[in-house]
Amino acid sequence: MSRVVEGLIPPWQHKRRTLTRFEAKTDTRYGYNPYERPIRMHLRLGVINLDKPRGPTSHEVSSRIKDLLGIERAGHGGTLGGFEPGDIRPFLACYRYY
Amino acid sequence: MQTGKEYVCLMRLHGDVSDERLLEAVKLFTGQIYQVPPVRSSVTRKPRMRTIYSAEIIERNGRDVLMRVACSGGTYLRKYCYDLGLYLGCGAHMQELRRTRAGPYDEENSVTLLDVYEAVKLYNENGEEHALREVVQPVETTIKFLPKVYVLDSAVDAVCHGADLAVVGISKLDDGIKRGDGVAVMTLKGELVALGDAQMSTEEMLDSEEGIAVDTERVIMDRGIYPAVWRTGSKDFN
Numbered sequence: 001m002s003r004v005v006e007g008l009i010p011p012w013q014h015k016r017r018t019l020t021r022f023e024a025k026t027d028t029r030y031g032y033n034p035y036e037r038p039i040r041m042h043l044r045l046g047v048i049n050l051d052k053p054r055g056p057t058s059h060e061v062s063s064r065i066k067d068l069l070g071i072e073r074a075g076h077g078g079t080l081g082g083f084e085p086g087d088i089r090p091f092l093a094c095y096r097y098y
Numbered sequence: 099m100q101t102g103k104e105y106v107c108l109m110r111l112h113g114d115v116s117d118e119r120l121l122e123a124v125k126l127f128t129g130q131i132y133q134v135p136p137v138r139s140s141v142t143r144k145p146r147m148r149t150i151y152s153a154e155i156i157e158r159n160g161r162d163v164l165m166r167v168a169c170s171g172g173t174y175l176r177k178y179c180y181d182l183g184l185y186l187g188c189g190a191h192m193q194e195l196r197r198t199r200a201g202p203y204d205e206e207n208s209v210t211l212l213d214v215y216e217a218v219k220l221y222n223e224n225g226e227e228h229a230l231r232e233v234v235q236p237v238e239t240t241i242k243f244l245p246k247v248y249v250l251d252s253a254v255d256a257v258c259h260g261a262d263l264a265v266v267g268i269s270k271l272d273d274g275i276k277r278g279d280g281v282a283v284m285t286l287k288g289e290l291v292a293l294g295d296a297q298m299s300t301e302e303m304l305d306s307e308e309g310i311a312v313d314t315e316r317v318i319m320d321r322g323i324y325p326a327v328w329r330t331g332s333k334d335f336n
Contacts, residue, residue, distance in 0.1 A: 003121050003155045007128035010151035010168045011102040011243050012202065016272040021304050024250050024269040026286035030324045031254075033287050034236035039227050045318075046234035051208040061211065068218050069234075077200070077240075 043069050101201030101243070102151065104168045108195070109179040111161040113188025120163065123185050124153050133177050141172075148173040162193070202242040209233050237318065238290050241282040245272040247303070247312060248284045249291065254324035257283055257291050261328070263312035265303055275300040281312055285324070292317045 032038075037045065052061055058076045066074035111120075132145045151168040158164070167175060176192045183190025198205040209232075217229035249257065253267030263283055275281060275296050283291040294312040296303075303311050 003117075003124075005121070005125050005128050005153045007153075008149060008151045010104070012199065014243065016245060016274065018246070018248075018270050018272055019300065019304065020270050021268050022250070024286065027251050030251060031285055031287050031289050034238045034289055035231075037236070039221075039230065042231065042236065043234055045237045047237055047239055048214065048234055049203040049208045050214070051205070051210050053211060064211075065214060068214060 043071055101171050102168065102199070103171055103173070103197060103201075104166065104199035104204070105175050106156070106164070106166050106196050106198055107175050107179065108193040109163045109165060109182065109190055110193045111163065111186065111188055111190045112183060113186075114161070115186050115188060117158070119186065120158075121155065123182055124155065124165075126185065127178065127182060128153055131178075131181075133174060133181070136174055136177050136180075139174065146172070150178070166198070168199075202239055238284075238288060241290060241293070244280060244282045244293075245275045245296075246282045246284050247271045247275075247296075248286050251286065251324055252327040254285055254291055254319070255321065255326045256328040257314055258317055258319050258321045258323070259326075259328075260314055260317060262297075262310045262314050263294065265298065265306045265309050265311040268303055268311055271300060271303055273300050275303070277302075283312055283314070285319075289319060291319045 032041070048065065050061070050065075052058065056064070062074045062076045066072075128150045131148055131150055133148050134145050135141050135143050137143070149170040150173070151170070153168070154166040156164045156166055167178065169175070169178075175195055179190050179192040196205075214233050217233040220226040220228075221230045247263065247268055248270040249263060249267045250269050253263065256267075257263055269286055272281075276299050277296055279296045280293065281296045282293055285291060292314050293316045294314045296311070297313055298306060298309065298311045
């Protein structure tokens with residue numbers, strides 16, 4: 001048995017159009033394309049979509065990631081399972097560096 | 099952040115229910131629903147409106163029902179299962195739960211701690227950046243689904259210093275922005291500058307020649323990356 005109930009379009013499937021108000025160029029001397037940042041800057045402004053292992057807490061994992069990458073600050077955007085009793089596995093966590 | 103979530107959840111029914119009746123109940127529970135947060139929750143227990151975007155019954159084995167549910171942030175799936183059980187009359191509870199998507203981040207594109215270790219090792223030993231760049235994504239991925247406003251180079255540093263965005267600083271913008279919507283202020287290179295609240299709709303931003311377009315709430319980009327045109331400008335003025 002496999003049945004799908006389609007309701008509304010979830011936010012991750014919304015398409016947006018970009019409109020131009022004032023045509024302008026950007027000076028290559030300043031800033032970077034987000035995918036071409038120098039590696040240190042990339043790590044400092046990076047995010048990891050991490051499948052967290054079951055044992056350690058989110059806090060412990062983000063601290064370990066911080067040391068591993070040698071950055072000043074790291075935090076996490078939440079894991080499921082924090083308030084769930086029993087053996088529910090906590091997982092998808094997003095790690096973000098400032 | 100309030101973003102869409104997707105879960106795979108195992109619901110256990112407390113009585114026998116036909117496929118047709120189950121599907122009818124799931125249909126009824128799609129769209130806008132009211133939820134009272136469960137007793138063990140971290141928020142006030144008042145009825146709240148939540149959205150179930152879609153639901154899929156992946157597999158069913160007697161009273162065990164495996165489902166994939168797409169919902170808005172702050173929806174309690176434990177409660178969703180319990181309420182489905184109430185509606186069906188037999189009762190039900192959530193047996194297992196796994197989140198498969200949070201906003202732009204889905205399970206398929208997630209990495210393990212081991213992937214991170216290996217990428218760091220490759221970088222430390224061989225200076226190989228490629229794996230590390232695969233594992234760590236730019237901060238811009240977090241706002242993939244927010245409407246965006248792209249600003250002129252000359253407007254960037256003022257926003258980095260906390261200034262609200264004047265409409266004349268805008269080059270491009272997404273359609274569908276309404277007053278009060280959360281928007282991301284971006285550079286023309288696609289870098290995230292700040293998050294803020296729209297003070298104008300898309301149409302107003304396109305048509306206005308003066309006024310504040312975005313109230314800056316949270317600055318992400320460091321100061322001094324783009325030239326401080328606003329500063330030299332004010333000096334000339336004085």
